[in-house]
Amino acid sequence: AQSVTQLDSHVSVSEGTPVLLRCNYSSSYSPSLFWYVQHPNKGLQLLLKYTSAATLVKGINGFEAEFKKSETSFHLTKPSAHMSDAAEYFCVVSGHRAGSYQLTFGKGTKLSVIP
């Protein structure tokens, strides 16, 4: 079984300040981990993914995430928030059990950016 917990349902930051969106996961197998972003009334866009290579993963739009197995965490960060980053962010886990490709989503973190 696998699960994802996004620790904050809503995060508010000022433009130009760092962003931290927290995610903890649980998986019985070596997981693949993803962050997706969803802008209002839009579909889901892949920000970045971890698939057992480098533990620090760089994504699009200046986002990055670090896989920490000991802490079962995969937090998303960005050094400086931009107004266009305001969106909902989903942390997602996919199990590596042979033949299992299902995604399990966290409940999302809504990021607000204050000008």
Add this chain to the structure above:
Amino acid sequence: DAEITQSPRHKITETGRQVTLACHQTWNHNNMFWYRQDLGHGLRLIHYSYGVHDTNKGEVSDGYSVSRSNTEDLPLTLESAASSQTSVYFCASNAGQGYGYTFGSGTRLTVV
């Protein structure tokens, strides 16, 4: 370019009617998925398929069915629509372990 398309984008239907939502992908992916998105719940898996003629139930499959007669399509059918099925539905596809997932643009379904 390869893509995954959902239709219709918006649908209003009455309680008790049968509704089918279409999902078509040109990635040639074996794996296809249907999710529903509801406020406070994130996305939840409804059904999924790992290949032609393969279908499996997900977390919230009651009241839904799928069929996979070819690689490109995984239509989602609501046998008898209920107000609780008012939601935004997303289709996704994937090539296998370690690969990203591509999502369609979603179908907003309202059951009145």
